[in-house]
Amino acid sequence: MVDDLKPAIKSFGDMTAVTPNIDKLSKKSAIFTNNHVQIATCSPSRISYLTGKRPDYTKSYQLQTSMRKMRPNIITIPQFYRNNGYTTVGIGKVFDGRSVTQHDKPSWDKFYSPFFSRSFNENYDRPKYGYQNEEKKRVMDSLVKKNFPDGPPAGTYMYRWFKNRYKPPYSSSPKPDDTYPDGATASFAVKALDTIGKNGKPFFFAVGFSKPHIPFVAPEKYWNYYNKEDITLASFQERAENSSRKIYHSSGELRGHVTPEIKYGLKNGLAEVNEDIQKNLVHGYYACVSFIDAQIGKIVDKLESTGLIKNTIIVIWGDHGYHLGDHSLWNKHTVLEQATRTALLIYDPSTNKPQVIDSPTESIDVFPTLCDLTNLNKLDYLDGKSLKSSMDNGVSSKKYAVSQFEMFGSKNKMAYGFRSDKFRYIMFIDKQNIGKNISKNDIEIEALFDYKNDPNETKNIIGYDNYLVIENQIRNDAINFLNNYFKKI
Template sequence: MQKYLFTLLIFSLVAQLHAQEKPNILFIAVDDLKPTIGAYGDTFAITPKLDALASNGVVFLNNHTQQAICGPSRASLLTGKRPDHTKVWDLQTKMRDVNPDILTIPQYFKENGYKTIGLGKIYDPRCVDNGKDIPSWSIPYINENTFEYPDGYKNPELGFYQNKINLNKIYELKEEAKSKGVKDINQYVRDRFKPPYEIADVPDGAYNDGAIANKGIELLENMDTSKPFFLAIGFQRPHLPFVAPKKYWDLYDENKIELASYQKKSKNGPDVAYHASGEMQSYKTPEIEYKVNGEGLLELDTALQIKLIHGYYAATSYIDAQIGKIIEKLKQKGLDKNTIIVVWGDHGWHLGDHSLWNKHSNFEQATRSPLLIYDPRINKGIKVKMPTEFVDLFPTLCEMAGIEIPKKLDGISLNDQIKGLENTSKMYAVSQYPRGNKMGYSFRTENYRYTLWINNKKSTDPIREDDIIAEELYDYKTDPNETENKIGLQEYEKTKKFFQKEAVNYFNSQLNNEPLKKEVKKNSLQKNEWAEKRAENITSFIVTEMKLSAIQEKYLKETLLNKYTVNAVIRENKDLSQEEKKTGAKAIYAETQKKLLVQFSKEDVAAISKLERDKQKELSSKN
């Protein structure tokens, strides 16, 4: 019997050791968090816990969301796929209704031996099932109704408020609604009273985020470590309303708060790039009057702007403290030595710049989002300045955990950056945002942002020039506040053409469901004078006949040049049989047709092929 028990013990220990070969993952989401963090260079922000984490981890300084709104952003981050592949562009679409077989990060880690646990706001609840995406979790999702609050406190009113003055006003409106026989009492109250901020002298645990932190601490205290865990904790602030205990408001001197320095539309900026800050306007009290100016932008008085900025920073410091408590519990349990910590905000937030409030744009303040990764096996501070994006997180975590990276993800692994082996990743990050039936795609490099606005674009289909309704180009070296759209300026013509070419490369990669590569592919074939001359002659003929644009002409010439160059190599290869040469030529023809369909319609490709054949016959007869 003793021998049997000893054997069981050995097997148990071996199983635990094997499990711990894989690192745990602490996956922390922070709603609406922009880089108002000391580690990101914000000297006004008071975020000691995140700064400490960053000092031993990796800070991605130029990281961007796929779409600056909660549902689509989180769907993309958690699946490693862009919005045009998830098909989630709004706050109504259920991710698995349009993509039943889509794979998520926690789901994949669960399939690879992890215990996955979800708490707080990870997915946007409007974009997944009522179980907060059941396939993702090993145990039922931990809902708000299980949260515990300090003695004397209960669940915040309307989900947010604890200040006694606000509570009395809410109770008064609820009684009024009851007396009128209103069915949806909470909506009645919200339509009349929903303050955009609150200061309350209450303990951290009185608000939901303090309760979330306490639940996270409880989970770590009782964590079964016989298998690796993936613990996802989602905080709700600094999303509106900016509610936080008074002590976090007291960290900041309101007299030192600076307003956004540029509060109007960019010079030459297209109207489609802007909005009236509708989300902000939904937070109201009798004392607040919102005014939209003649350009359709929200104008707030100085006092309210200061209070909102103060509230955003206070809420951020409040979340910083909650994250610190969770990390401290991780250390107390001795789990920090084998736990990767990831902290991310789902998108940025406008605090008055461009006269915008909320997110919902393709400007820097909306797309730029924090991404911090700490790996105890590396344990050194690294700052990555080159562009990264949230679709990169799925392959990155897989590689860090020693799990095979799934196929057909849109991102690339950032493991080399995390190891400090190189400080580059991809050439640009891509964000997008819809305005009705229009879609803006924004390409952010280290120094520039190019945004392309397109009609009727909610798919991976190629674009046509006549679908383009507006372009934007911003130079962050000389204009960090995006005060002037450089499109149309002669000195930026080369930069514009570069981005137009890269936009074609991007849409090509999406059509083929490929990740963006670390650099633009170069043609490795040697130059062939015959191929160059033929491509130039035939392209010129087709352009004249079809009246193609400059972008289309360049794309066609490059495609035909590649075709003729490869065909010349095949034709001149003496080691190939005639049959092999025919097979190779057919393959090149098929590949060329596929490439042309990226830029042209099927009808146009058919016309191009006919004109190409006609011109080839003419050239051959002359020879």
């Protein structure tokens, strides 16, 4: 599981990306180029993915919502395999810690804390406040000493405290991979496979990586894979013509990452970021993607050297996409393409068959797919649909991928996005109507984008005469879908 990983991968069609390890695995895997998460924010997306249920069922729309408080008896993917005799082990960022206790204890035989069980390189100091760059660490140390002469009070969340004070959005150092949390996680995962793979039991092993989440912090060598001057910025950095402001946001996650030299503006509710900083941000994102690609490669190499690759299914999944300046948006938190579209790769050792699936798929499809691939009976209440037929034959599995997100500036409205092979339809309704029968009259905001003719979402074509047939069709499909689903929750 990879935080904030959009399909910035060469084998997925991104020619900027340097991702040799995932590319190599792609040659014998199914890759899903039109896969979408159900909600483009960390904790709710992970809950949806790991339970095979949509956010309107899990009731997880925000980071701090407790999964077990909302749905005490919900079954997660690792819990399902544990119940079926598998050893389940996790390390790193799998669930978001704000939504579960003890990493969701029912899911695991053993979970290794993201912060205290990694194999850090003992020849170097550990990262501080998320950074390994010595200059950045010195500045942050001095700020802490100035503001907390006796040390930060118990319970002070320093990651949040640095927000809007001194929090570089990108950084590098010449230190090796395993001086960084994700590098240390990969080292630990490689060692753990020696134990997990030898006890004679089938296993489920989840490894969660934190990058390319901002701040874009990675070893210098991965930055050197790219030339800053060759970085291409988003070609369309405005709101789409004829679109509501409520579809967008002010990129608050980015704007909290400041230094005396790096600051941002706001114009008409959108972030203003100068071109030099934009290039550094995009450069940093891709450097982090290459860094994570290398860590994934180490784990796959271990599976190959031990022979475990012959009977181990591998899933690579990003918990949501990422805006890199399109529409003047940064981070995620929308129902637009760059936020919902994410990387999904499934390697099935029984076939070693490469397959590219361009039709819409959803992250909730992974749970039932794994059930089919491991010959276990699926839970009958899962919302996703198995992708095994798509993997075997390349056939389409569904008409739409459905995402949702609360409207920017209001927690009382919910946006839904319906992504087909060519279009995206967006509709906003009042959250009070979730679970009720809705009609066209309940739709407050709409948008329609044609990706064949407008891949950058520059124009909302709702109301255009030549699109009225498709507009009415998708709207009716969306209303029917929600009404049918609302009956289940």
